[in-house]
Amino acid sequence: MDLGVDTIWLSPVYKSPMVDFGYDVSDYKDIDPVFGNMADFEELLTEAKAKDLNLLMDFVPNHSSNQHLWFLKSVERIHPYSDYYIWRDPKIENGQRKPPNNWLSGFRGSAWEWNEKRQQYYYHMFAVQQPDLNYRNPAVVEEMKNVLRFWLDKGVHGFRMDAIPFLFESTSLADEPKADYWKWFEPTDHDYLNHTLTENQPETYSMLYEFRDVLDSYRNRDGRTRFMMTECYTDLNKMMPYYGNGSRNGAHFPLNFRLVDRLNRESTAADFVKTILEWEATKPADKWSNWFIGNHDQKRAASRFDAPLIDGLTMLIHLLPGTPITYYGDELGMEDSFVRWDQTVDPAALNVGRKRYKTVSRDFEREPFQWDASSYAGFTSANHTWLPVNSNYWKVNLAAQKLNLRSHYNTFRAMAKLRRKLTVLTGSLKVKALSTWQFCVLRSLEGQPTFILVINLGSDIEMTNLSTVQPNLPDTLYVYAASENSLQEPGSPVQTSKFLLRPKQALTLSTIEVY
Numbered sequence: 054m055d056l057g058v059d060t061i062w063l064s065p066v067y068k069s070p071m072v073d074f075g076y077d078v079s080d081y082k083d084i085d086p087v088f089g090n091m092a093d094f095e096e097l098l099t100e101a102k103a104k105d106l107n108l109l110m111d112f113v114p115n116h117s118s119n120q121h122l123w124f125l126k127s128v129e130r131i132h133p134y135s136d137y138y139i140w141r142d143p144k145i146e147n148g149q150r151k152p153p154n155n156w157l158s159g160f161r162g163s164a165w166e167w168n169e170k171r172q173q174y175y176y177h178m179f180a181v182q183q184p185d186l187n188y189r190n191p192a193v194v195e196e197m198k199n200v201l202r203f204w205l206d207k208g209v210h211g212f213r214m215d216a217i218p219f220l221f222e223s224t225s226l227a228d229e230p231k232a233d234y235w236k237w238f239e240p241t242d243h244d245y246l247n248h249t250l251t252e253n254q255p256e257t258y259s260m261l262y263e264f265r266d267v268l269d270s271y272r273n274r275d276g277r278t279r280f281m282m283t284e285c286y287t288d289l290n291k292m293m294p295y296y297g298n299g300s301r302n303g304a305h306f307p308l309n310f311r312l313v314d315r316l317n318r319e320s321t322a323a324d325f326v327k328t329i330l331e332w333e334a335t336k337p338a339d340k341w342s343n344w345f346i347g348n349h350d351q352k353r354a355a356s357r358f359d360a361p362l363i364d365g366l367t368m369l370i371h372l373l374p375g376t377p378i379t380y381y382g383d384e385l386g387m388e389d390s391f392v393r394w395d396q397t398v399d400p401a402a403l404n405v406g407r408k409r410y411k412t413v414s415r416d417f418e419r420e421p422f423q424w425d426a427s428s429y430a431g432f433t434s435a436n437h438t439w440l441p442v443n444s445n446y447w448k449v450n451l452a453a454q455k456l457n458l459r460s461h462y463n464t465f466r467a468m469a470k471l472r473r474k475l476t477v478l479t480g481s482l483k484v485k486a487l488s489t490w491q492f493c494v495l496r497s498l499e500g501q502p503t504f505i506l507v508i509n510l511g512s513d514i515e516m517t518n519l520s521t522v523q524p525n526l527p528d529t530l531y532v533y534a535a536s537e538n539s540l541q542e543p544g545s546p547v548q549t550s551k552f553l554l555r556p557k558q559a560l561t562l563s564t565i566e567v568y
């Protein structure tokens with residue numbers, strides 16, 4: 054509330070053995086005791102509504118836990134569960150039992166696991182304990198639509214749809230070809246293959262449109278939108294049909310991973326400009342954008358980029374057109390916690406082994422939230438946390454940042470406020486490189502103030518001149534928000550044609566003195 058956000062996306066809280074921390078669901082219609090019970094959930098929803106906050110659930114349709122009753126019965130071939138999962142006979146080579154083909158799991162190694170009892174392999178895109186559901190079985194489709202209905206009936210506002218590209222696999226059991234860059238990977242790495250048969254199949258898009266119809270049937274009853282965003286790390290051309298296909302609606306937006314997977318601390322101003330404009334140019338004109346710099350699967354933004362750049366990145370996602378999304382703690386500039394091998398719990402990291410786990414591990418960014426300087430950062434009164442608290446909690450924490458007007462937290466709040474201005478909601482966009490390391494984002498709307506973000510990505514202090522970016526800019530601009538490392542104070546004037554930016558400094562400027 055205080056932060057200025059209006060929607061919360063909860064990562065999965067369903068009943069789960071927690072092999073993949075909730076993404077292995079053993080009961081889609083119950084809450085795991087780790088989080089409380091259904092009454093606690095309902096109270097959360099009621100409280101959220103009282104505060105005008107929307108609540109989105111994480112919907113995990115691709116796979117269940119191998120502890121789900123459906124799977125246990127499927128193993129036994131009990132009707133109607135026998136075909137709820139993707140079961141295939143082995144390939145026999147020289148009298149030896151082999152997986153049906155070369156398909157690989159996203160968590161490394163073959164995507165096929167032998168089941169002794171059923172005497173067949175089952176397909177799992179993720180961990181062995183996460184068998185993929187069979188969407189070619191209409192009963193499964195109906196079960197999963199009923200899961201959506203269950204939570205919509207409770208009053209949730211929508212869903213983040215997990216791992217959508219993997220819903221369907223081709224019925225052909227052919228091998229997948231090697232990826233263009235296969236040499237960079239080990240043969241057991243998911244990226245070693247080009248996933249022509251296991252990702253973004255035509256049926257997957259249609260299924261998503263069907264899920265959207267379920268959500269819309271609720272809107273048709275009471276006029277309130279039920280929201281859907283999809284997770285897909287995919288090329289732009291395969292991404293855009295997740296919005297819909299012209300005649301049918303898909304997600305309100307597919308999550309836009311471009312600031313996460315295309316940019317890093319070596320990126321130039323031109324890289325940022327290209328990354329932003331490519332998305333805007335490819336997105337269907339009548340659809341809504343979204344921007345973010347992190348999530349629970351990626352190293353934290355303050356660690357992927359130089360930590361002081363966090364304010365600039367916060368400004369960027371709020372000033373670009375569309376919805377900004379923030380992974381908890383990024384508003385404080387929380388950095389990755391180093392998680393030793395003996396502390397590692399992420400199945401993806403455990404699967405690749407000690408030598409390579411650091412690049413893959415998602416434990417680093419899943420540290421407890423840093424509330425204050427008390428023990429365990431105020432996260433718990435217990436004497437242990439599931440992952441180590443970042444040792445910088447004594448200085449990087451919410452309580453400290455609330456007291457400091459120039460903190461990351463207060464910059465975030467200022468930007469969340471700015472995002473509600475007409476110019477930012479509906480104005481035009483210009484993104485331009487000013488030098489190798491400086492770029493600006495300009496938002497303008499007839500009759501409204503113009504806002505300009507300028508960021509110095511470089512390692513040197515640089516002079517900036519914005520006078521040529523757009524005709525008729527006034528000679529003086531006012532600092533609306535300034536990164537913590539700024540030379541200028543919020544509220545102060547700068548000369549449009551001449552002002553200095555420190556390395557990693559960012560300013561959001563306005564044509565009027567808003568302060």
Ligand code: GLC
Pocket residue numbers: 073076077113179215216284349350
């Ligand atoms: C998504 C989730 C990730 C999870 C995976 C399998 O990518 O974001 O955390 O491990 O799906 O469900």
